[in-house]
Amino acid sequence: MKYELYRIRWCFVVVVFLAIFTSEFSSCAYGIVNNIVARYFNISPSSVDLLPSATFWVGSLVLAVMSLFHNHIRVRAQCIILTIGGLLGAMTVAIGFLHNDFYYFVLMGQIFIGISAGISYVIPPILAANWFSEKEVGTSIAIEFSAIHAGQMLSSLLYPLLLNDVLDSSKGRFDSDKVRNVFAMSFGIISSFLIICVIFVCSYAKNHPPSPPSASQEKILNEINQKRTVLSMENILESLKKTASHYRNINFVLITIIVSLDTSYFAMTKVLVTSLLMKTFPDVPETLPGTIRIVGNMLAVFFSVAAGPLMDRFGRYKLFRALPIAGLIPSCISILLAHHYKCLKALTFLYPLTMGLRGFSEVTLVEYLTEVTYPAEKVTLMCAHYIPMLVFQSIFIMVERVLMESFNETIAIMVPLTASVVSLPMLMAVTSVYHRSNVNSYEKTPLQTKQTNKRCIK
Template sequence: MALKGDYTGIHAHGKAAEQLQPVDGEQQTRVKVYRRRWLMLLMYVLFSMSNNWQWMQYTIVGNVVRKYYNVDNFAVDWTSVIYMLASVPFIFPASLFISKKGLWLCLAVGSALNAAGTWLKAVEAAGAVARFWLLFAGQTLGAIAQAFMLPVPPALAFIWFGPKEVSTACSLGFFGYQIGVATSLLVNPLLVRDHENIEDIGHDIRVSAYGVAAAATAILLLILFFFRSRPPTPPSSAALDRANAAPDRMLSVVRRLLHMCNFLVLLSAFSLSYAVLNAFATLLNPVILTYYENGEEFAGTVGLVLIIGGTVGAVICGFILDRTRRFRETVLVVYTLFLASLAAFAVVVHLGNRALVYAVISVMGLASGGFIPVAMEFAAELTYPEPESVSAAFLTAAGQSAGVPVTLLHGWLLEAAGHGWAHAALCAQLAAGLLLTACVRPDLRRTRAYQRRPTTALVQ
């Protein structure tokens, strides 16, 4: 039996190419998972870390950037907002790359754009005159590169990993996203400091820019020479079914997804949660400063705890999904925890007890960070056999698009009506998302495909 796609041309010689064997008159597929799958995941995580380091690179040291480039708060804020906006129109072309051309080309284009953006900022930093527009152009390239990064985790997990580890692999794929932001929040203020002498600030910015550019270039070379789109042999019966399926037009895939009511309900719930998280994280600093005098450092630490909690939550949720396959129950639990911790934050932030704030933010991080990969995997289950990259693109585009107006509305409410009303609006939005999530039926199509055919996974 010849396999379609990248699995064609595997010949029956040696241990690396065991094919279909007759069992009781039927064909039993001997599928394999390869040790190199962890290398593929690691290269993606490094790319994600490099790209997301740049997301908050300038806003976290906004006072220094404003002083050096002689720009206002609005200009500096846009170095972060551009990441939410620029990726949206490019995320569907990126998912098309994955479906039609494979993971390698998608990540090669993304990492090339990422490296180009870092070197553009390095060239700007090396100039005798500070040019903010050139820095912003580099930041925009990085934002576009993010579109080629975001739909990858569920697709990479499905293509390279076995049924009992696919959700864990997807969750680990988001590890780089979280760690990139967290290390940027922690390290950038140490690299770029406020000095009386403008030239000293310029020196710090150059050192930071050169370091990020060197790392991005090394990651680009790793992906170009060592990354592979898929293994020689499929890792699961569901992946084999996908390989045997006739290629389909992207427009047809999109049309079918738009007619899946179950998926659209999850999409709406995800966009509400993602938008609330973006708004809360973006405006965390002014909220903390409202209740804690000279609390800039405290606000930064709270943001760091939120992100680290999200990293831990994502990994834990992925592990739980692989062991239980309880997608609906897991997503309901993390959504409920997110809502409860968001409401609790409105109470504890008034009390002046920093330990309580850290405790509540830790729970919020676990819940909100865990929700993202769980929703991605749940969407892949609901929409199988459609490509995971397309459902992930839908979720990401909806979340990013909703994040901008919700963040702007939250900021306006914060100034016009105060923190209480602004926070209540976020809680109401999250409660609506929880109700929508409860309406999603657990139609686990991909899990049924995993169980449809007896399989033997051989690790090598």
């Protein structure tokens, strides 16, 4: 069989990038200016934390639905849901900030974005396996996953910079009009880009690529296509059993636990970093946490993009996954000590370093998980993997917030530190038998690249 590569595949990478960007931008936009958003809507800091948590909880529910109905939700439908969910969410958030009584509109917007976020965890590996050659898989996933840190970086840059003078507690002044304009306009601009994505996807997306270049993926797709696709309770139960079967794979369970524990760093460095710094240094400028997150996300973007070509060239997935986890342990210990001894200069270096290390490990995860669980149907695999991850991500935000407010910031930082110490030996226990790479090596066929035209995508 001759596999064909279509240039339009890179357009879909851009669409997925923008959808993931929207999810991460919105999820991290509020934490960096938690006190300003709380003041604008007259709510508690915990209610502000609920906005990203709502996205993660809804995303986990979407993944559960995807795992049950994956045979009936094709790539075309996934792309449409991905972009429309992000569009509706961004528009609703923009409306929510038009008045300080519309907090629940913002919450509903985050729920819509959660629908898009759930799909975004499944789409990258599916597109990579189906539409990209064996030597492009890591690169395509790295580009899409770099949107995670790009979205977080822009929110860290935009809101502290534009809202640094809206709150003056000493004079009792609060410029609510500026808060309204900044948030409404930023999400309105994002909505305009997503409208273009919706039009493109509805015009060009297909149920399946014309011909998947990966030999191993072709084998899996052939097995799937031979099964009945009629919607019935029997098929739903079969999908449920298939999803549950992943939890009997020890490699899958170990990697899923590792990634779930790793989300404790997301809570510390992306959502609670402002609160942690201001608790240790009450007089620190509010722009500093934003600067730290900007630098950290820039490092994360660089490391995540670099991880793709490295994996495509060397294929040392376990090594590339272990190195950042090993680096997070001394990094987190140093953050804890810097908070304890009140060393602000050290924290301005350590927080960005920690975020950069996580950026590298996030990209290597998908390829390593796929390798050690082959052969596995990707939709149920990624759904079963990311459902507990999103749940734990929400839990860690709440737990670290409670520990910080009930005790102190060093107790809260003990959570991610403990998670790393536990994760490293668990990763070493994963068995690295690369069945998928062997299939691709022995079943290579010529690749042909075609110009994108209407015939290619019909």
